Amino acid sequence: MNNYSRHHDDCTPAAPRPGALPFHPVDLCQPDCLKSCAACCGLYNWQDHSRTALTEIVGMQTDLFLALESYDDLDAYRRLRNTRISNAKLFETIYNCEFIGFIDNERRRVGCLLHPSVTGDHTLRNHCFYGARICHEHFCPGYGCLTTAEQLAVVAAVQDWYLYGLVITDIDLVKEFFRHIENALGESIKPARLSQPELRCALLDFFSLKEAWPFKAAENRLGKYYFSASEYAIARIDYRARWGVPESRFDKILVSLESDFSCLAQVRAAESLLHAKITAFVKAYANT
Ligand code: SF4
Numbered sequence: 194m195n196n197y198s199r200h201h202d203d204c205t206p207a208a209p210r211p212g213a214l215p216f217h218p219v220d221l222c223q224p225d226c227l228k229s230c231a232a233c234c235g236l237y238n239w240q241d242h243s244r245t246a247l248t249e250i251v252g253m254q255t256d257l258f259l260a261l262e263s264y265d266d267l268d269a270y271r272r273l274r275n276t277r278i279s280n281a282k283l284f285e286t287i288y289n290c291e292f293i294g295f296i297d298n299e300r301r302r303v304g305c306l307l308h309p310s311v312t313g314d315h316t317l318r319n320h321c322f323y324g325a326r327i328c329h330e331h332f333c334p335g336y337g338c339l340t341t342a343e344q345l346a347v348v349a350a351v352q353d354w355y356l357y358g359l360v361i362t363d364i365d366l367v368k369e370f371f372r373h374i375e376n377a378l379g380e381s382i383k384p385a386r387l388s389q390p391e392l393r394c395a396l397l398d399f400f401s402l403k404e405a406w407p408f409k410a411a412e413n414r415l416g417k418y419y420f421s422a423s424e425y426a427i428a429r430i431d432y433r434a435r436w437g438v439p440e441s442r443f444d445k446i447l448v449s450l451e452s453d454f455s456c457l458a459q460v461r462a463a464e465s466l467l468h469a470k471i472t473a474f475v476k477a478y479a480n481t
């Protein structure tokens with residue numbers, strides 16, 4: 194959770210940084226100076242979690258925090274911040290930390306305004322709901338479930354915080370993409386090749402679907418989850434019951450992209466779109 198292993202003064206994107214974090218070869222929270230993630234701090238847990246809405250909230254929190262003369266009354270900061278938010282939480286039981294902000298002058302990196310590397314104080318994160326220890330020690334499933342090649346693919350391709358955080362936390366989307374491309378290629382992706390411009394372009398073309406998916410449900414979801422009776426559940430697609438056909442070969446991707454289809458023709462159109470993006474990457478990989 195925003196484990197700032199070091200400052201990122203160089204802008205080399207997608208470089209593997211062995212040993213940047215204990216046990217983890219790639220620093221997913223703060224991979225380089227072009228982007229970062231704060232998803233587990235509740236960044237996206239708003240009814241309106243569009244790029245515009247989140248840029249406004251994070252910018253407002255940053256401005257308020259930077260205007261503080263001291264850190265002596267963070268409750269006053271919190272109260273003031275709450276009066277400036279018109280958005281509503283998406284999942285009530287998930288904490289939206291008040292201390293997410295932009296941590297660089299260019300406002301390209303989201304992160305923790307209370308982090309010791311920002312404030313010089315190791316105890317301030319006890320002012321948040323999780324407390325300093327959890328904030329320091331948390332590593333999301335992206336660290337444990339994604340392979341190094343999968344992690345590097347996202348880091349190499351996505352260069353802005355909004356899309357980056359959406360993708361790096363979507364395990365199904367990334368793993369399924371890799372399963373399809375590696376099956377088609379008949380070999381494992383070599384991480385060293387992922388910085389090639391053609392491949393980065395094809396990867397970004399696929400991952401960008403996360404922000405601009407034409408079959409996105411009108412119902413407000415976050416990835417594969419929707420909110421129901423104080424719980425969040427997976428919004429599955431029942432192909433058999435609705436259209437009498439077997440599950441799509443792209444089912445996990447379709448669910449991750451928050452799909453909602455009114456007819457089978459839409460399912461097939463979505464599959465064609467995914468097939469085209471996957472094929473484009475496979476061709477680029479095979480030809481470069
Ligand atoms: S969701 Fe994962 S990558 Fe993002 S800030 Fe949290 S621990 Fe880091």
Ligand code: SF4
Binds near residue numbers: 194233293305321
């Ligand atoms: S204090 Fe808030 S923003 Fe900082 S790491 Fe903890 S949850 Fe995230």
